[in-house]
Amino acid sequence: MNPRKHYFGSGPAALPQCVLEGMSEAILDYKGSGISLLSIPHRGPAFQAILDEAQELVLHLSGLSADEYAVLWMQGGGRHQFALLPMNFLKTSSAAGYIDSGHWAQAALKTAQHYGACQTLCSSSDNDYSSLPAWPPSLPEGLSYIHLTTNNTIYGTQMPELPLSPVPLFADMSSDIFSIKRAYSRCALFYAVAQKQLGAAGVTLVVARRTLLEQGNPSLPDVFSYAAQVRAGSVLNTPPVSAIYSCLLTLRWMQQQSMQTIEKQNREKAALVYAALDEQPLFHCPVAKDSRSLMNVVFKMNHAEQEQAFLNYCTSKNIEGIRGHRLLGGFRAALYNAVSLEDAAALANAIRQFNHKT
Amino acid sequence: MNPRKHYFGSGPAALPQCVLEGMSEAILDYKGSGISLLSIPHRGPAFQAILDEAQELVLHLSGLSADEYAVLWMQGGGRHQFALLPMNFLKTSSAAGYIDSGHWAQAALKTAQHYGACQTLCSSSDNDYSSLPAWPPSLPEGLSYIHLTTNNTIYGTQMPELPLSPVPLFADMSSDIFSIKRAYSRCALFYAVAQKQLGAAGVTLVVARRTLLEQGNPSLPDVFSYAAQVRAGSVLNTPPVSAIYSCLLTLRWMQQQSMQTIEKQNREKAALVYAALDEQPLFHCPVAKDSRSLMNVVFKMNHAEQEQAFLNYCTSKNIEGIRGHRLLGGFRAALYNAVSLEDAAALANAIRQFNHKT
Numbered sequence: 144m145n146p147r148k149h150y151f152g153s154g155p156a157a158l159p160q161c162v163l164e165g166m167s168e169a170i171l172d173y174k175g176s177g178i179s180l181l182s183i184p185h186r187g188p189a190f191q192a193i194l195d196e197a198q199e200l201v202l203h204l205s206g207l208s209a210d211e212y213a214v215l216w217m218q219g220g221g222r223h224q225f226a227l228l229p230m231n232f233l234k235t236s237s238a239a240g241y242i243d244s245g246h247w248a249q250a251a252l253k254t255a256q257h258y259g260a261c262q263t264l265c266s267s268s269d270n271d272y273s274s275l276p277a278w279p280p281s282l283p284e285g286l287s288y289i290h291l292t293t294n295n296t297i298y299g300t301q302m303p304e305l306p307l308s309p310v311p312l313f314a315d316m317s318s319d320i321f322s323i324k325r326a327y328s329r330c331a332l333f334y335a336v337a338q339k340q341l342g343a344a345g346v347t348l349v350v351a352r353r354t355l356l357e358q359g360n361p362s363l364p365d366v367f368s369y370a371a372q373v374r375a376g377s378v379l380n381t382p383p384v385s386a387i388y389s390c391l392l393t394l395r396w397m398q399q400q401s402m403q404t405i406e407k408q409n410r411e412k413a414a415l416v417y418a419a420l421d422e423q424p425l426f427h428c429p430v431a432k433d434s435r436s437l438m439n440v441v442f443k444m445n446h447a448e449q450e451q452a453f454l455n456y457c458t459s460k461n462i463e464g465i466r467g468h469r470l471l472g473g474f475r476a477a478l479y480n481a482v483s484l485e486d487a488a489a490l491a492n493a494i495r496q497f498n499h500k501t
Numbered sequence: 502m503n504p505r506k507h508y509f510g511s512g513p514a515a516l517p518q519c520v521l522e523g524m525s526e527a528i529l530d531y532k533g534s535g536i537s538l539l540s541i542p543h544r545g546p547a548f549q550a551i552l553d554e555a556q557e558l559v560l561h562l563s564g565l566s567a568d569e570y571a572v573l574w575m576q577g578g579g580r581h582q583f584a585l586l587p588m589n590f591l592k593t594s595s596a597a598g599y600i601d602s603g604h605w606a607q608a609a610l611k612t613a614q615h616y617g618a619c620q621t622l623c624s625s626s627d628n629d630y631s632s633l634p635a636w637p638p639s640l641p642e643g644l645s646y647i648h649l650t651t652n653n654t655i656y657g658t659q660m661p662e663l664p665l666s667p668v669p670l671f672a673d674m675s676s677d678i679f680s681i682k683r684a685y686s687r688c689a690l691f692y693a694v695a696q697k698q699l700g701a702a703g704v705t706l707v708v709a710r711r712t713l714l715e716q717g718n719p720s721l722p723d724v725f726s727y728a729a730q731v732r733a734g735s736v737l738n739t740p741p742v743s744a745i746y747s748c749l750l751t752l753r754w755m756q757q758q759s760m761q762t763i764e765k766q767n768r769e770k771a772a773l774v775y776a777a778l779d780e781q782p783l784f785h786c787p788v789a790k791d792s793r794s795l796m797n798v799v800f801k802m803n804h805a806e807q808e809q810a811f812l813n814y815c816t817s818k819n820i821e822g823i824r825g826h827r828l829l830g831g832f833r834a835a836l837y838n839a840v841s842l843e844d845a846a847a848l849a850n851a852i853r854q855f856n857h858k859t
Contacts, residue, residue: 148535155540155742163537167528170521177506178821179521181701181747182513186827218576218703220738222724254722338739343539345576345703345741364612366580380578381696383703383741384513389539463536469544 149486151476152464153296153439154318154339159481162342162392169388180388185381193384193391194377200394201350204402205327213356213373215349216387221317224334224347225251228313229258231359231369234287240264240310242291245272245298246470251290251315264289272298274431278306286310288331294319296339297468299441299475300434305329311355319438320348321397322480323406331355332369340479342389346382397480405480412478412487413437419491425449425499442494443473449499450474460493507844509834510822511654511797512676512697517839520700520750527746538746543739551742551749552735558752559708562760563685571714571731573707574745579675582692582705583609586671587616589717589727592645598622598668600649603630603656604828609648609673622647630656632789636664644668646689652677654697655826657799657833658792663687669713677796678706679755680838681764689713690727698837700747704740755838763838770836770845771795777849783807783857800852801831807857808832818851 150157169180173189183189198214205212217223233239233255241252243266255261262283265276272295282289288311294301296318304326305314311331320335327333332351338344349369356370365371365379372379377387397405417435420428420442428435428442444450450473457465467473476490508515527538531547541547556572563570575581591597591613599610601624613619620641623634630653640647646669652659654676662684663672669689678693685691690709696702707727714728723729723737730737735745755763775793778786778800786793786800802808808831815823825831834848 150536150540152536152540152542154739155543157540158537163528163539166539167525170525170528177819178508178510179516181521181524181696182508182510182515184510184822185513185702218578218581218741219724220576222722222738223576226722226724254724257720257722336739338539338742343741343743344543344739345744362615364580364584364615366577366584366612380580381512381694381702383576383701383744384696385701385743386703386741461535464542 148464149460149462149489150464151462151478151482151486151490153468153475153477154336155344156339156477156479157481158342158389158393159396161396162389162481165392166343166385166389170385180385183384185378185384190384193388197387197391197394200391200398201348204321204394204397205350207327207350211353212350213353215351215369215372216377216382216390217347217349217372218345218383220347221247221315221334221336222250222254224315224349225254226257227367227369228288228290228332229255229261230363230367232288232311232355233259235259237285237287238262238283240282240286240289242276242289243268244275244292244300244302245295247295247297247315247317248290248292251292255290262286272300273429274434275300275302282309288313291315294436294438296439296475296477297441297471299428299430299436299439301436301438318477318479319436321402321405322409322438324402337386337390339477340393342393343386346386346390348390393481408484409437409478409480412482412484413440415484415487415491416440416476416478416494419494423494423497425497426494438479439475439477441467441471441473441475447472452499453497456497457493460489462490462493465490506822507818507820507847508822509820509836509840509844509848511826511833511835512694513702514697514835514837515839516700516747516751517754519754520747523750524701524743524747528743538743541742543736543742548742551746555745555749555752558749558756559706562679562752562755563708565685565708569711570708571711573709573727573730574735574740574748575705575707575730576703576741578705579605579673579692579694580608580612582673582707583612584615585725585727586646586648586690587613587619588721588725590646590669590713591617593617595643595645596620596641598640598644598647600634600647601626602633602650602658602660603653605653605655605673606648606650609650613648620644630658631787632792633658633660640667646671649673652794652796654797654833654835655799655829657786657788657794657797659794659796676835676837677794679760679763680767680796682760695744695748697835698751700751701744704744704748706748751839766842767795767836767838770840770842771798773842773845773849774798774834774836774852777852781852781855783855784852796837797833797835799825799829799831799833805830810857811855814855815851818847820848820851823848
């Protein structure tokens with residue numbers, strides 16, 4: 144086996160070593176049962192215990208109660224949520240409001256437009272999404288909901304706090320869930336694909352206020368209805384058992400560290416990398432300082448023709464996964480929870496020490 | 502680790518040992534790359550190679566060509582397909598025809614009814630689905646498509662051959678894909694959830710005729726459009742990477758054995774278990790002989806109060822996963838490809854040797 148890389152992929156992303164080891168072992172034999180994790184029945188007690196513990200950890204990490212919020216594990220990724228939200232909650236007599244902070248926020252809006260009226264409430268497209276849009280000073284009357292993206296992986300911006308919204312707030316937290324303390328109770332619904340912060344690709348965590356679910360469209364097929372999925376306890380049909388188990392292992396690891404420690408370490412990691420970028424004259428970070436993401440550091444070289452040499456230099460230092468999104472080029476390094484301080488320091492050192500002349 | 506069980510769960514089901522070992526290893530380190538299978542990028546060359554090889558094996562095992570058929574890996578399970586089929590292909594001016602062979606066939610019909618007119622073309626509900634319904638002698642004019650379920654896990658019936666249909670035929674093959682040789686080219690589209698024959702829960706294989714895709718509803722959001730998913734090569738958004746890899750490992754194992762050997766062994770396994778059932782006076786199989794499934798053997802005890810004793814006896818013989826579906830009770834044993842002749846013999850012996858008096 145190669146030495147473990149300093150891996151900064153933006154998703155599927157690095158996972159804690161204990162999660163990989165737990166998954167690897169459970170696939171051969173789930174807890175000494177003689178049956179693989181891939182074969183345990185989804186309606187049996189072993190999987191129910193996984194669901195129960197995962198729900199408890201999600202609620203604990205978000206500071207929410209099971210009385211008020213339901214926890215769901217769904218398939219289909221973010222794009223599936225982009226469709227389900229308006230299908231369930233966009234009323235024909237009203238519009239949905241979208242905060243346009245970049246690529247994924249826009250994709251959510253475009254999908255919702257298939258299902259009804261949508262309004263862009265604010266946008267930072269004018270500055271190429273290099274900062275977060277300002278929350279609108281006033282809102283249109285009677286919105287069904289407001290959708291936002293808390294962290295923008297491609298543009299490297301992050302919303303430090305959730306707004307207080309007068310209408311139900313839906314938040315895509317795919318890339319920064321459980322990375323800093325947040326007032327999750329400001330959301331009527333939040334969701335996160337697993338493959339950034341939580342576990343294996345193939346499952347999406349959805350947390351929804353129970354009173355919201357009661358107001359959803361009652362005429363959808365069960366497979367598209369949040370309320371029906373909650374009634375079925377995430378096992379309307381066979382869920383992605385092993386992907387959910389990988390999330391449980393990651394949630395346990397988070398719980399052991401505490402949200403306070405995780406946030407502190409995330410701030411330290413980001414500070415290391417941004418400091419190196421701000422000091423090194425060959426590089427720059429295009430993101431406004433007050434919008435910079437702790438999770439995805441986006442950066443460029445002043446001379447794009449030096450990028451390949453920097454990538455090669457990183458490879459020689461065992462650093463991988465920093466190539467920028469195919470739409471934007473440059474670099475981006477994901478500093479999700481599972482990326483260690485040591486990983487971040489290795490990247491910061493590479494940025495500082497890179498000499499384009501050698 | 503416990504000794505490996507004789508496991509007859511109907512899904513998530515047993516997988517070949519080589520698949521479990523391959524998954525376990527790849528999760529720690531994908532092919533010596535120093536990166537976990539759970540972290541490899543879904544748009545990188547390593548995952549593209551997985552998709553390419555899996556597509557080639559699927560087409561080879563089905564005897565189809567890439568020119569004529571597209572291979573897709575989707576999320577959401579069978580219930581998701583139940584909705585996508587009418588959303589994409591049920592024209593407003595026409596109806597869809599459904600063959601009612603039991604629970605899942607009915608669930609497909611009920612979901613489709615949300616999207617347009619549907620007709621039950623034939624049904625075996627009159628005999629509690631203990632046989633397959635006869636193909637209708639004549640079909641209504643102008644159907645958009647006909648949907649059928651080739652193998653009925655709950656009722657233990659299986660369609661030995663695919664019908665020649667004058668309109669596009671859509672087949673749910675979740676529980677018997679690649680278990681016997683079939684004329685797959687009779688289908689315009691067939692699909693199978695992974696967790697029975699193919700791999701880990703969380704991915705669904707869809708194979709669709711390219712000329713069919715061109716006729717699909719063009720106004721759906723991409724996430725619900727087969728055509729858009731094909732255009733995106735199964736990576737419209739992050740797919741369930743590790744679940745797809747588990748399918749690749751199983752497909753390789755099938756390819757090594759050949760479909761001929763797999764079919765021969767499946768016939769032998771089923772013959773062993775049905776023979777034991779037909780001989781043992783304490784048990785009976787409620788399924789008509791010409792409809793009996795090679796994949797799911799459904800059986801009952803003549804005296805239901807002896808069932809728990811038989812389950813206990815099986816546990817003592819290391820046999821698990823034979824409890825019947827929650828809707829029907831009794832027993833069912835899945836004899837999917839990964840269940841060995843030795844497993845089937847162990848179950849047949851348990852049936853023969855069970856003495857309710859001890």
